[in-house]
Amino acid sequence: MxxxxxxxxxxxxxxxxxxxxxxxxxxxxxxxxxxxxxxxxxxxxxxxxxxxxxxxxxxxxxxxxxxxxxxxxGIVTRTGKGAHVVLLIDRSVSMDQTFDDREPTAKQESKTAAAVRLIQKFFAGRPHDQFAVVAFSTSPILALPLTEHRAAVAAALGAMKRPALGKTDIGRGLGLALAQFGTDTTQAQNVVLFVSDGAGVIDREVKDKIRADALRTHVHLYYLYLRTKGDPGLFEKMDTADASAPASLNQYFSELGVPYRAFEAEDPSAVARAVEQIDRLEVHPIRYHEHVxxxxxxxxxxxxxxxxxxxxxxxxxxxxxxxxxxx
Amino acid sequence: MTRAMSRVMACPALRDPGSWLQVAACLFLGAALLFPTLPHRRATYSLLAVVDITGSMNVRDYTLDGRPASRLEEAKAALLRMMSDLPCGSRLGLALFTERRDFLLLEPVEICENFSALEDAIRHIDWRMGWEGESHISEGLARGVTLAHSVGSDLLFFSDGQEEPPLPWTGQPASLKRDPRVRGLILGMGGTQPVPIPKFDDNGREIGFWADSDMPTENYAAPPPPGAAQREGYNPRNAPFGASRHTGMENLSSVQTAYLEQLAAGVGLDYRELDSPGQLAGWVERVAHVVRLAARANIAWIFGMLALICMTARMAWAIGSTRK
Known part of the structure; x- marks a missing residue:
């Protein structure tokens, strides 16, 4: 060696x-x-x-x-606890508002700021994970493919705090997130942590592609819904079918056939609780490399x-x- | 005192070169252990690369490894080459430009430690990440300068200079400001021959080239140009640009040297046209701010070498003296 x-x-x-x-x-x-x-x-x-x-x-x-x-x-391969985590972060303009749908102030941080801050904490507590950062708004943007380089992940998360742009296309964002995993699932557990303050309609064709990719990569999917005041809830029973409501997206995710958990957060502390829970759930053996x-x-x-x-x-x-x- | 001195000078070991050469060797070895390094300052650079990913950057008018390559691929190859050419300790950040905005992908990180992560991120930059098709380069550039300053870096702005929609006849609307804290380069991408721009469908498949009729050829946000009144079907209220469509060359693209030079002068950057990836690092070293990093230079080997010379000389003298 x-x-x-x-x-x-x-x-x-x-x-x-x-x-x-x-x-x-x-x-x-x-x-x-x-x-x-x-x-x-x-x-x-x-x-x-x-x-x-x-x-x-x-x-x-x-x-x-x-x-x-x-x-x-040299590099030595060791086995630890961790996973391959793709952080899929909504960068549409609404994410730069607070949970009360106001301009952020010194006291009240924006949804982006709260989410990124808590994800940074999550990242800091998981030394053996590999991370990728995917941003999505009108188009999906791959900020950083899966990597062990912690400084690069920190830099990508820092960049996610910048002003947001455009609208939301969840389907393509998820597609790009799932494309980050290789087909070899023996190396580590694949996890997508999807943070968004909205839902939206996913194209039928894209839906089928996402389902196929999710099954192929045996991904664990987490949907962290940042609920803005006045927006529909994730677990609300719908009187009329609304394909763009978060509840329909929740329904679609739960029928994907892969382990899935949804969290609804109405303030930063709820986000913190959700992230802690995910941290506890995703403990799998992972082969990682250590630099000698x-x-x-x-x-x-x-x-x-x-x-x-x-x-x-x-x-x-x-x-x-x-x-x-x-x- | 003089008697003591003479007694020491009379000491036979001191008259024997072999002895004092061995003592000198020991002193040099001691020095190598005690003073192995000297502090010095190393030149590094901190850069933010903003890459234009609008449609015209897909034009294949470069050649990489004997294959035709797009302007975007050339820009990516230049960044990768620059990472291997710049000294370790330098930092590189990445951002994308389309529409009027620069989207930061990565804050600047050290290039050697994070080489593979940066390399992977650069290779994955794609026109599909663009959130809108327009390209207001002067605004992207002005924001790029601000962004570079906010991450404490100099700016590398890769673009072919093709505005979409075209600039109004009145010229550059946005006022550009110089920021003396940000230096850097605008890198003109593309050849001087106008060539057609590839067109892609919704699923990202290439389906030919953009036609002149696909593109806005005039900027309708500005007042109509002088002489519009002479155009066919002109009506001051209903058809201020004339009734028939103005034909242009907006479907063809070449590097807009004059425009990019003007932009570069506006924000106080240098302008260079990129012909091969290897050029970039040299330009950066000439233009960008030098960040001095503390480092330590190894000097132990000098003492080690002197010790070895002393030992060798002692042995040579010893061998020589036995053959008198």
């Missing part, structure tokens, strides 16, 4: 220098006319070889440090080389003598 590497492998050619301390072990020039008179001293001979090896070792360590020996960075950072061994190698070098230096000083009068 992780392995060693060199930044400058060509520097390793300098390892050839390490043989230098080992050279000249044979016959050598000596100030006395004959060595025969000097008794053989095995301790000194051993010390000589030891010191030369130490010198060679310190040079080798130094060359390894200069070559940039390091443990490569690169580690440089240079400091360690310098320290070891220094250790060897100091021993050699002490030996040299001792041999040559620090004071006059010694041989």
């Amino acid at each position: 992780t392995s060693l590497g060199f930044d400058y492998p060509w520097v390793l050619l300098l390892l050839g220098l390490c043989v230098m301390p080992l050279l000249g072990l044979g016959p050598r020039w000596w100030p006395s006319p004959s060595l025969i008179g000097i008794p053989r001293d095995r301790v000194s001979e051993g010390a000589e070889i030891g010191l030369r090896l130490l010198a060679a070792l310190s040079m080798a360590l130094l060359v390894l440090a200069l070559g940039g020996l390091h443990r490569r960075d 950072p690169r580690r440089d061994y240079a400091p360690l190698l310098y320290a070891l080389a220094l250790g060897c070098g100091v021993l050699v230096a002490l030996a040299l000083l001792a041999e040559r003598g620090l004071a006059e009068g010694r041989p």
Whole structure:
């Protein structure tokens, strides 16, 4: 998984220098006319070889440090708790009004602000999830495909707080959201969190496509309906069939054949409760990747080389003598 | 004092180059451990790319990897190439332009850490994300400058300059303001030859090209041009533009150099025409604000090298002295 590497492998050619301390072990020039008179001293001979090896070792360590020996960075796959979550966020103009259908003030935040703030909290509490961000108004807009990069998800959510535009086309938005999942559902559970303050008619053709995609991706669908004051409720019984009412959309979703939950929120605290509930429900095993950072061994190698070098230096000083009068 | 000095100078180890070379090597190694890095400041950039995704950007008058490519594909390729060319620590945000608005997809994020996420987001930019077909470029540009400032970035505005509906004969209506805090580039997309604009049906299938009769060729929001009175069927109240349809070339598209240059001058950006994706990073480095990031430069290797030289010199001297 992780392995060693060199930044400058060509520097390793300098390892050839390490043989230098080992050279000249044979016959050598000596100030006395004959060595025969000097008794053989095995301790000194051993010390000589030891010191030369130490010198060679310190040079080798130094060359390894200069070559940039390091443990490569890598990715390890781990299993945690989480899901693949597509955040499908309504960006039509009405979302920029408050729950009381007024202009937002310092005290009362807009539906967008409340929803995004609570989704950001949801995101912060789920470190192993992958997220995608899909905005929809008149047209569906893919802000960010599914990713593990948390900074990018945070940036996409931040961008969702900007002024909204246009009208609402739920069908195409859902279609784009479902298109974010691969067909391989063994990796993680697919979840769509759909946040909107309205409903609308979905084209028959699009309805069939959504149903097929939902079944194919085994998605868990959550509809967080931000109910504005005066708007029809999600669970209201309808006297007359109104295809564009939230209740009809609720009906359609519940007949999709995939796990589905609807939440109606009339104020930010209700949104918070809904998001917490979703957070508790979506706990599945997920394979995620963790980045193992690169580690440089240079400091360690310098320290070891220094250790060897100091021993050699002490030996040299001792041999040559620090004071006059010694041989 | 002098006696002490002379005693030290007389010390035999100091007269032996081998000893002091080894001591010097140890000192250099100590320095490599104690002072491995020097602080310095690195140049990075923070950019917001606003990409025009209106119909005329689907015109295929570029070539990428030997295949015909649309202006939008070329713009995306240029952004991807720029991400690999700019230094790490630089940031890039994304926004789309159609109608009069710039829709922010991503606030600027660091390009190296988030490379694959940004790459994926850029590859998925599509004309189908457009929320309306009109293209009032001067308004999109003015808002782009404000948006770039609000996210603390410089602006890259990719457009072919084709207004839809066409500009009134009176010229540019919106007054453009310079913002000295925002620098950047308008990138003129497209060739100079006018070519037909591809047409798509409701399901996104390409169904040929737009015809002249499909397009508004005059801006009816403005007063009629001088000389309209001479047109056939002119009536000051009922037909101020004349009775017959003015024929134009709005179904054909080429890069509107003069107009885009004028817009660039209006908001104080630089104008460049994009011919190949590799050009972008160099232009950015010349034009955009430099954001200095604190970084640390590795200098341990210099000390390490000096230590190695000392050790090698000691060994060379030792070998040389044994062969006298």
